[in-house]
Amino acid sequence: MMNYPSILFSQMNTKSTTPLMQDVIEDLKLDKLIGDKASRCMRYVCGKTDILARQAAFKELEDRKKAKAAACIYEYISDVCKKNSLYCSSSCVDERNALFVSLFYSYCKFVKEAASSGFESPLLSRFSKYFSVLSSEKEFIDADAAVQKAYALLGEISGVSFNILNESLTLTDGHKKSYAEKLYECADELELDVTKRYGNFSYALTPKIIEGIKKLYPSQFSAFAEFYSRFSGMYNESITKYDDELAFYISVLGIVEKAKALSVLFTYPSVSDKKEYICRNAYDLSLILKNEKSIVPNDISLTADEPFFFLTGANGGGKTTYLRAVGLNLCMFLSGCPISAEAAQIYPFSGVFTHFPHDERFEDTGRFLDEQIRLDKIFSIADNDGVILLNETFSTTTEEIALRSTQALAEKLQSEGKFGIYITHQHALATNIPSLSVIIDESDSNRRTYKVSRSKGKKSSFAGDILRKYALTREQLGERFGVCLK
Amino acid sequence: MKYSLLYKDLSGQTQPLSEFDKLFYDLSVDKAVSEFCPFPKRAAYFIDVLKCPVSSVDDIVFRQDILKDFLKSGKLLSDMKLIFNRYDSIRSDWNQLRQNVFPAAASGGYSSLLEYTYSQMQVTATFTRTIISYLRSFLSVLEEAELNSEGLKNIRDYCRTMTDNKAFDEIYTIASLFQYHTPEQFRFILHTHTDDTLRLIGSELTDITDKDTLHSAGIIKRIFASKKEKDISVALGDTESDDALFALNEALRSTADALFAVTSAVYELFFGISNEFMFYDAAVSYIRFLEQKSVSYVFPKMLEQYEDCFYAKELRDLILCCESTHKGEDIVPNDIAMGKGDRGILIRGSNGSGKTVFLRSVALAQIFAQAGLPVCADEAHISIRTLICAHFSSAEEEFREGDIAGRFEGEVQQIAAIVDKLKPHSLIFFNETFQTTSYDEGTDAIYTILSLLEGLGIQFIFVTHLTNLFGILSNEVRLMETDTGINRYKLREASIQ
Numbered sequence: 001m002m003n004y005p006s007i008l009f010s011q012m013n014t015k016s017t018t019p020l021m022q023d024v025i026e027d028l029k030l031d032k033l034i035g036d037k038a039s040r041c042m043r044y045v046c047g048k049t050d051i052l053a054r055q056a057a058f059k060e061l062e063d064r065k066k067a068k069a070a071a072c073i074y075e076y077i078s079d080v081c082k083k084n085s086l087y088c089s090s091s092c093v094d095e096r097n098a099l100f101v102s103l104f105y106s107y108c109k110f111v112k113e114a115a116s117s118g119f120e121s122p123l124l125s126r127f128s129k130y131f132s133v134l135s136s137e138k139e140f141i142d143a144d145a146a147v148q149k150a151y152a153l154l155g156e157i158s159g160v161s162f163n164i165l166n167e168s169l170t171l172t173d174g175h176k177k178s179y180a181e182k183l184y185e186c187a188d189e190l191e192l193d194v195t196k197r198y199g200n201f202s203y204a205l206t207p208k209i210i211e212g213i214k215k216l217y218p219s220q221f222s223a224f225a226e227f228y229s230r231f232s233g234m235y236n237e238s239i240t241k242y243d244d245e246l247a248f249y250i251s252v253l254g255i256v257e258k259a260k261a262l263s264v265l266f267t268y269p270s271v272s273d274k275k276e277y278i279c280r281n282a283y284d285l286s287l288i289l290k291n292e293k294s295i296v297p298n299d300i301s302l303t304a305d306e307p308f309f310f311l312t313g314a315n316g317g318g319k320t321t322y323l324r325a326v327g328l329n330l331c332m333f334l335s336g337c338p339i340s341a342e343a344a345q346i347y348p349f350s351g352v353f354t355h356f357p358h359d360e361r362f363e364d365t366g367r368f369l370d371e372q373i374r375l376d377k378i379f380s381i382a383d384n385d386g387v388i389l390l391n392e393t394f395s396t397t398t399e400e401i402a403l404r405s406t407q408a409l410a411e412k413l414q415s416e417g418k419f420g421i422y423i424t425h426q427h428a429l430a431t432n433i434p435s436l437s438v439i440i441d442e443s444d445s446n447r448r449t450y451k452v453s454r455s456k457g458k459k460s461s462f463a464g465d466i467l468r469k470y471a472l473t474r475e476q477l478g479e480r481f482g483v484c485l486k
Numbered sequence: 487m488k489y490s491l492l493y494k495d496l497s498g499q500t501q502p503l504s505e506f507d508k509l510f511y512d513l514s515v516d517k518a519v520s521e522f523c524p525f526p527k528r529a530a531y532f533i534d535v536l537k538c539p540v541s542s543v544d545d546i547v548f549r550q551d552i553l554k555d556f557l558k559s560g561k562l563l564s565d566m567k568l569i570f571n572r573y574d575s576i577r578s579d580w581n582q583l584r585q586n587v588f589p590a591a592a593s594g595g596y597s598s599l600l601e602y603t604y605s606q607m608q609v610t611a612t613f614t615r616t617i618i619s620y621l622r623s624f625l626s627v628l629e630e631a632e633l634n635s636e637g638l639k640n641i642r643d644y645c646r647t648m649t650d651n652k653a654f655d656e657i658y659t660i661a662s663l664f665q666y667h668t669p670e671q672f673r674f675i676l677h678t679h680t681d682d683t684l685r686l687i688g689s690e691l692t693d694i695t696d697k698d699t700l701h702s703a704g705i706i707k708r709i710f711a712s713k714k715e716k717d718i719s720v721a722l723g724d725t726e727s728d729d730a731l732f733a734l735n736e737a738l739r740s741t742a743d744a745l746f747a748v749t750s751a752v753y754e755l756f757f758g759i760s761n762e763f764m765f766y767d768a769a770v771s772y773i774r775f776l777e778q779k780s781v782s783y784v785f786p787k788m789l790e791q792y793e794d795c796f797y798a799k800e801l802r803d804l805i806l807c808c809e810s811t812h813k814g815e816d817i818v819p820n821d822i823a824m825g826k827g828d829r830g831i832l833i834r835g836s837n838g839s840g841k842t843v844f845l846r847s848v849a850l851a852q853i854f855a856q857a858g859l860p861v862c863a864d865e866a867h868i869s870i871r872t873l874i875c876a877h878f879s880s881a882e883e884e885f886r887e888g889d890i891a892g893r894f895e896g897e898v899q900q901i902a903a904i905v906d907k908l909k910p911h912s913l914i915f916f917n918e919t920f921q922t923t924s925y926d927e928g929t930d931a932i933y934t935i936l937s938l939l940e941g942l943g944i945q946f947i948f949v950t951h952l953t954n955l956f957g958i959l960s961n962e963v964r965l966m967e968t969d970t971g972i973n974r975y976k977l978r979e980a981s982i983q
């Protein structure tokens with residue numbers, strides 16, 4: 001077993017034992033935001049050492065040249081992964097041998113690119129150096145030279161003619177112009193506006209056909225067999241772990257770049273030694289998925305003195321968005337990523353727990369029961385270092401039960417000193433838990449500001465004469481059109 | 487590329503302007519059109535074309551010339567209508583047949599998929615040959631007539647070039663290969679491509695020969711006799727048979743896709759023209775109607791936008807022409823001359839003296855001219871307008887009874903909507919605007935709007951009872967009034983007392 005160095009963890013045993021629940025990934029839309037591979041990596045939150053190490057890696061990859069190198073390495077490892085999967089499921093020896101040539105060719109490209117990447121941050125430089133050493137070994141150099149020759153032979157066997165008559169198939173290596181090509185040439189000749197379309201498929205041939213191709217090209221296939229017997233021992237499929245690990249950096253940086261184009265700010269939070277979660281102007285990145293052009297940021301402040309808040313306000317006012325901003329940025333911080341905020345200092349909490357409304361998952365139980373089961377699961381896992389985010393929990397029952405259950409849950413969380421936020425529509429709660437609310441501008445047709453604050457919006461009135469209302473006064477028209485009106 | 491009889495270049499085509507709905511209602515365009523074009527679908531299309539004013543002189547001349555060709559030869563118009571109507575209906579037949587093929591593939595498996603693909607290919611091949619034949623018919627109809635218009639000559643010349651080209655014949659020949667039989671009756675040769683993982687990623691048909699031909703020519707014998715030493719025969723079991731069927735299906739599909747793409751590209755060149763004949767049909771009816779009513783008409787000389795010109799001699803109102811009791815000579819014509827540097831015309835007069843009729847006659851002439859149609863006048867020079875807009879004060883009942891502020895606000899809303907669209911070289915018509923508030927307030931408000939129009943280089947014609955405006959604007963715009971005496975309905979220069 002090769003011991004390829006991780007680019008996510010400084011030591012293997014620093015990986016957290018309890019991953020984030022899949023619900024957290026889905027509730028916060030992390031999977032949709034950065035893809036399955038990267039979100040898989042994010043399920044394992046880091047301690048302070050790895051947070052700082054990853055922050056250093058991200059900072060290095062902000063350099064375009066380095067990002068380009070990482071993207072190139074990722075492309076090669078993805079290719080290795082794809083070919084590895086085909087290689088593992090090859091249907092005959094001839095196919096396996098040919099596939100191994102192709103797989104090893106991609107593997108060598110990966111190793112050489114990784115060796116020349118010249119990364120400097122601790123996690124990435126360890127990776128670069130490892131492959132730099134590997135690629136300079138004579139064994140690798142010989143294998144690389146051999147694979148270049150063998151791979152060229154794959155090109156020689158790529159075109160075969162099928163002559164199909166009744167139940168027989170004859171394979172030949174000739175080639176004639178196809179009808180489709182002729183038709184497209186006619187279209188060009190007639191200057192017709194035609195989009196050329198060719199099939200987009202990938203079909204695994206059966207062993208007998210491969211055997212037929214082998215008979216057409218015997219020397220090439222015997223070269224593949226020889227290559228396999230010499231070099232198969234040099235390949236270990238554990239290399240494929242880099243597919244997820246590189247996807248993590250690349251996907252996160254991709255979303256950061258996309259968000260920056262929408263004027264979203266990013267920062268590397270400082271790792272706080274005291275339990276707190278403080279952010280200035282934090283954004284909900286998932287809004288990018290909705291193509292929101294203007295995302296309203298909000299402050300977050302959870303401290304030991306006030307670790308838990310209710311969040312209330314009008315529908316569509318931005319409560320869930322706020323909660324998601326809190327959760328997403330925390331997950332990103334705990335994975336060592338830059339977060340979408342202006343500035344932040346955050347304690348390395350042990351995990352994030354979310355409880356969002358789920359509509360279609362529980363066919364055997366009622367919704368209320370499902371909510372309780374999910375809550376019990378959270379409490380069974382969450383220690384005192386986790387952050388709990390509740391979104392309209394207990395909104396699926398009668399008002400009386402909802403009020404009682406909400407009150408009990410909130411008091412339990414508060415008494416245990418848990419950090420978190422609880423969105424609720426229950427206004428009659430008798431509790432000393434502080435509240436946040438979304439601000440509505442009542443003076444502007446109840447416009448949603450998407451701002452969250454402890455204060456409530458103030459009423460104001462609107463007045464204007466009809467012409468001013470429609471911007472038809474002399475001054476308004478003059479200013480709008482840049483003309484001097486009499 | 488796509489041919490059109492309405493647009494020299496289809497990139498200049500626009501959607502009917504929604505703001506014209508109200509304008510056309512105020513001008514009673516639908517009423518006028520229904521007089522000379524009693525067919526609702528044709529009339530609606532004609533009105534839709536009117537709602538897309540053409541913005542270049544070339545495009546208007548393009549339409550005028552085509553209309554003149556059709557006026558000269560009624561046979562050309564009827565022959566082309568017939569053949570292009572049939573041509574446009576091909577698409578629905580084609581789609582219908584393609585849909586009918588689908589159930590054959592329901593049984594699943596590669597062999598039924600192959601049957602489905604081959605049937606699709608046959609349907610497309612049939613239409614390829616049909617469409618190619620139509621182009622030959624277009625050419626024959628157009629070659630029979632003496633053409634002067636660029637639009638019709640372009641179609642004729644293109645059809646001639648296409649049908650003379652060998653590539654056109656080759657498409658026809660390839661389509662003919664798939665006319666008959668089923669896949670089992672052919673020998674196929676495919677060229678396949680594999681990638682660096684030995685996956686089949688491409689398959690193209692390079693030869694298709696029916697077995698009868700092979701037998702009769704003794705080709706089979708020769709194939710096997712001449713089989714190269716290197717050729718490898720593979721006995722097809724069930725799984726290998728799937729490989730061969732898959733490759734064959736993909737090869738046929740690729741050929742069918744190419745044939746479909748080429749056929750569609752040819753078809754699209756002329757598809758949709760049959761609708762455009764509705765416009766020319768209605769236009770010819772319009773002209774015949776004017777002739778019947780002895781109303782003189784003229785194809786206006788169109789000028790560029792920057793000329794800001796509307797000049798017409800003996801201009802008559804089309805709506806009056808359409809009223810059955812009127813003949814051309816019963817309608818009082820008016821002259822109008824508005825050119826570069828003129829801000830606009832202010833018109834006053836007693837009720838029922840013809841102010842609105844005049845306004846309407848100018849607006850209709852501008853709209854018809856910009857659609858490439860003749861106008862009811864002895865002579866006309868009209869420049870293209872970037873925007874034709876009107877505000878007609880609405881009837882009282884559209885607003886809340888007794889709510890003066892509400893009615894005024896409604897007018898302000900409409901003016902604000904016009905202001906949002908203003909562009910230099912527009913022509914704006916106002917009919918009794920802002921008379922729903924006090925005269926002083928109304929005068930002040932409209933004066934601001936008229937000042938804005940001046941600042942933006944936009945001309946207007948304004949019918950109003952806000953007589954203070956005449957004094958305020960006496961040195962800036964042309965003032966006119968209707969004659970109530972012996973020359974009733976005639977407009978004359980107004981004087982300020």
